[in-house]
Amino acid sequence: MIDHTGPALPGPEAQDQVAHAARLAKQAKVVAALRAEGFTGERYERLTLGLVTDAAATLEQWCRSGEIFRRAANCGRPVTRRPGLRFHDHDFATLAVDAVLVGQRVFHRKGMVGGQWRPDGGADLQTYFRNACVLAFSNVYRAWERKARRRQVMEGTPLPEDWSGLSASPVFVGQGIPDPAGSVVMADEVSRVLRGVSDPLTLRGLMLRAIGFTQRQAADELGLTEKALEKRIARVRRQIARGRDQTSGGTGSEGGMQ
Template sequence: MPDTALADTDEIQRSVSEAATQDAQRITEDAAAYDMLAAANFSGVAWELMADTLATYAYPVTMNWLYTGEIVALCAARQRPVTRAPHDWDALMADRDEREELVCETIARALRTFREHALIEGRWSPEGGASLKTYFIGAVLGEFSAVYNRWASERSRRPPCIPDGMESLQALPASHRTTEDEIIGRTAVRTFLVGITDETTRTAVVLSMMGYSRQEVGEHLNMSAAAVTMRLSRLRRKRPPHQSGPPPPPESPDPSADKEARG
């Protein structure tokens, strides 16, 4: 009969050895990545490639934590509490677009913080225990509460939208106002809008079709120009080719959105 205790001991030793090998490999890879970034002064193509790698890693992790609510406890553990009002959180859980905007903005802010503090100022090192990716996730958690709290504040100031997306446009500047018939037939507009389930997105579409810039639409909706651009781009990607009605506003360059996106 085999000695179970001895077999268990051998398995533990193998696991420890494998973990040590993986840690050594990770340290070597992170050190090489750091040296490459340092040689490029943490900028240019080298930084862009690293930023893309970190963002790709952090996005699904953060989206999952946000959806499950685990991110609230994780932020609290880092002394970055999230001021979570039930009605705001319920709205966020019901709208993936809103969650995606929060996560993307959080990651963008975390990348700037990580580059400045962890890399340029040297607060991270390969021998410090945490991998590059793990340390970056910490930066994401450090930024989330500020992004969420600002989103909740802006959401409370958003103007109401009626179900078909044609909210009270009379209050908008007269220099931009045109009749719906001058843009496209009223029936076609409503046919297209009825397929957009999110009221804020419908409003952004209407205003964009009327000639407002992304910055102006964002100011009306109390959101950033980059967030408006993201919503309209997602709408274009999701829209089936056979769907009737006018297409989403063209993705022509919007200087205000580009400037904000570059941050």
């Protein structure tokens, strides 16, 4: 449910309350007219554009200051801002716009068509619309955070130029330990296969696993599920196993790669 509570009324109480009540009464007439038009058409578009513009500017300020996290928690949609996550300057506007786009749909479906906005609820249309956007923020932020974590890993974690030093990792050879000749074949095959992998998330997932990250830790760093990372790594391991067995004259079994 979108919060109908309006902002605290500063200044001379009586005068502010009269002005607020007059604004709510005027907005109620506007909404009644828009309802008769089916919440479509030019007038409704103008109203929505004004609300979107106001909310986007306000939410961007709240994102920059951190106020949005407090408001999300207060409306029952808490979300944690993880320490160490870097924000680019444009990220604040991106978060605000994405939350407003979701909030706009909620406002239209529930507040307008569903009739949940009422002048006797206390919040004017601007406040009600912002509250709808705050409700949307938590899920928007979580989706953004997954992408931001991937970006941060890719920006801050250089890939090795030579993978041969990591080729003995269990992520490539399973639990078996190749003999010296097999180790040379494995190192060559790992380097050959990885030169052909273009997906940066797969390469960084392999690197993180090779240097000791668990599957869960590596997936979390990349903003992927464990299953998604597992599938990416499995494809590379199968390629390495096939090439190794062909080079060593094996049967193509992947027994040591499980």
